[in-house]
Amino acid sequence: MEIYTYLKVTTMNDDIFDFCRNMSDEQDARARQMLERAAAKWPLRVLHVLSEADGPLRFSRVLERVEDISQKVLTQTLRTLESDGLVIRTLYPQVPPRVEYELTPLGRELLTQVVSLWRWIVIHLNEFGAPTSASRS
Template sequence: MFYCFRSKEGTGKIYTHREVTEVTSDIFDFCCNMTDEQDARARALIERAAAKWPLRILHVLSDAGAPLRFSRLLERVEGISQKVLTQTLRTLESDGLIIRTLYPEIPPRVEYELTPLGRDLLMQVVTLWRWIVERLDDFDARKAVKLTAAV
């Protein structure tokens, strides 16, 4: 949960359990106008999407450019078990990030593909991912300074 405080200059501070962040008015307004329910739902979605397998699955589906069957996903998502793939696909489908299409054939055929919402999420995450990767040295340097100061 965010705790907000507005200053007279049109900027505000967002208090989280770890830090105080100065923000501009539009970001401040957005965060402070969220209800507790919206905040909780957004955090839950972020946690689910940022887990180990969902982003890999979304990436594989995006790279494929076409619907993929379960067995093709299992081959392309290296290291995932059949059980975890099934669970993760169900979660992604319930969140509206992928579509599961069942074809009434014998044997039944099931295909998975990204929804526009899933593709949009993936594009937003890639932007954040790139930002982090480009600053890994900065993060490492900060850790080195903390370790040196602790000794």
């Protein structure tokens, strides 16, 4: 397989995507859904904040540390991350109720994989085209 990119041709082995060949349509759809959700604006930021804490964080602390996120969006993001098995939510039955969030081993593993991609992007940042006015807003 050859991929034509700006000023060069990149050759990739045809077997690079072999791991996908035996997937059912349902598995493929779920994998794509997980990739889209993980790459959305807030999930990686929330996971990063939880990883830096190196232990459980209360909702209010996560809200303070994730810049520019609303309480509603953080709630939705944490619920999604919990349902995906990337975050553990612990509710302490006291008055007022206390809720803490922390990464699961799966969430931590996802972050380690994303760091490689992030590092590659940073290394090649100057090679990418300039952002368009539509992508800046």
